[in-house]
Amino acid sequence: MKGLLVLRNSSQLFIMQLEVLITRFQQKDASAFEMLYGMYAENICGVINTIVRDEALAQELCQDVFVKVWHNAASYNSAKGRFFTWILNIARNAAIDEMRSKSYKNQKKNLSADSFVGILEQVGNADEATTDVAGIRALINRLKQRCVEIIDLLYFKGYTQKEVAEELEIPLGTVKTRNRSCISQLRESLKK
Amino acid sequence: MDIKEYIASGILELYVAGQLSEEENLKVAEYAKTYPEIQTEIEEIEASILALSKAVSPKVPLSFDVFKQKIEIDESSEVVPLKKKRVNAFWYVGWAASLLLTVGLAYLYMQNEALTSEIKLFKEQSLYLEKQIEEARNSLARSKALLENLRDRNVEVVPLGGQEVAPSSYAKIYWNKEQQKLLVDAQGLPDPPEGMVYQVWSLTLNPLTPTSVGLLEDFTADENRIFELANNNSSEAFGITLEPAGGSASPNLEQLYTLGTVSG
Known part of the structure; x- marks a missing residue:
């Protein structure tokens, strides 16, 4: 299945190469965009939620992000990175901009303090029946605290390596290798 | 390039995070195209981040329809x-x-x-x-x-006239004496009834002695109604009678259809 994705629409099962899908999306094919949206919307909203810590606001921002994605389709270049990474960047920037705006100025300090673990705990309390969330929660609990921190900063908060090194007070060279080992742990636990 | 070492360096994790320079990104994308192992590794890293980010997503699902309207409105304005x-x-x-x-x-x-x-x-x-x-x-x-x-010069033509049984019938015999061969032109004879056959007789007249020359078998098979028979008799006349299938030892003169004498 390398390079192939199986997408389930409301009625149809599509097997289409991601590249083809993205190309069509860039040609402003709304149905291709709908599929991509189906693939990434939840994740992107999740990332935004780790930053803004407000589900309703996260939803709203998430929509804005995808509108932006739609209008800036032409600026994506597959030679420069993953499609997901591209949207991830747009989402992080939008969320961080929002946090830096007046209304959240006071809470700015808290931005880096909390990680996604907090949200998982909230989600878990609100809806204990959601098994896959419970599963993820279990695996997050298995992740070491230093892994939670580094993943949260690099992927969800968009910190650069240098910023991460400063934040966590570790040598710059360690960021890359520690992150590698943490992602490996995450992948291992996902397999189980 | 040592692919394993490259993967182990952690650069691909940073690639997915979007934390590389533009130059580095181009390099990774190029390697991913060249080495399937690198491509797979990138996809798996991405999948783990997707799983994690999905878990922290707001629980109210976002409908694309609402969203679609939004982009369509934006689009039209x-x-x-x-x-x-x-x-x-x-x-x-x-x-x-x-x-x-x-x-x-x-x-x-x-x-x-x-x-x-x-x-x-x-x-x-x-x-x-x-x-x-x-x-x-x-x-x-x-x-x-x-x-x-x-x-052929040696051919003698013997016309045979219709007799009492069938006055309108006629036949011609072409007799090549040298080759002792008869060609019987039976065009003027009616088709024989089922189970009957025409028999050709060579006759000597004094006394009248009939000798069977042969049968006109499969009468209707040849459209031309030409039959070839061998005749080594010194015939003075020829007659054709209708006989039961297989022919007879002596002619039934009541069923003599045509008769003709050799002229010379």
Whole structure:
């Protein structure tokens, strides 16, 4: 299945190469965009939620992000990175901009303090029946605290390596290798 | 390049995070294209981040329909509608072209089918005509041979007249004495009834002695009604009688159809 994705629409099962899908999306094919949206919307909203810590606001921002994605389709270049990474960047920037705006100025300090673990705990309390969330929660609990921190900063908060090194007070060279080992742990636990 | 070492360096994790410089990104993308292992690794890293980010997503699912309306409204109120129009034109032209292509292909397919069946028909016709030509050739060869036989100097023609049983019937015998061969032209004889056969007799007159020359077997088989028989008798006359199938030892004179004497 390398390079192939199986997408389930409301009625149809599509097997289409991601590249083809993205190309069509860039040609402003709304149905291709709908599929991509189906693939990434939840994740992107999740990332935004780790930053803004407000589900309703996260939803709203998430929509804005995808509108932006739609209008800036032409600026994506597959030679420069993953499609997901591209949207991830747009989402992080939008969320961080929002946090830096007046209304959240006071809470700015808290931005880096909390990680996604907090949200998982909230989600878990609100809806204990959601098994896959419970599963993820279990695996997050298995992740070491230093892994939670580094993943949260690099992927969800968009910190650069240098910023991460400063934040966590570790040598710059360690960021890359520690992150590698943490992602490996995450992948291992996902397999189980 | 040591792929394993490259993967172990952690650069791919940073690539997915979007934390590399533009230059580094280009390099990674290039390697991913060249080495399937690297591509797979990137996809798996991405999948783990996707799983994690999904878990922290707001629980109210986002419907694309609402969203679609939003982009459509944005689209229609866009300041630069030129771009959109061009895209739409491509969209329609694309569909029109594909429709045209489909119709064209269907038309060509049908044409091809029609031509194929026509070719088949022509082949059958030509086969039939070849057969006819072959038959005509054979018939011509037979006629030529016949004519040559009749024109032979040694051939004596003996006309046979109709007798009491069948006054209107007639026959001709062409007798090549040298080759001791008879050609019986039985065109003037009616088709024999089922189970009966014409028998040709050689006669000597004084005293009247009939000798069987042969049967006109399969009477209707030859359209020309020409029969070849051997005759080594010094015949003075010929007669043809109707006999039961297989022929008789002596002629049934009540069924004598035609009779004729050798002139000289």
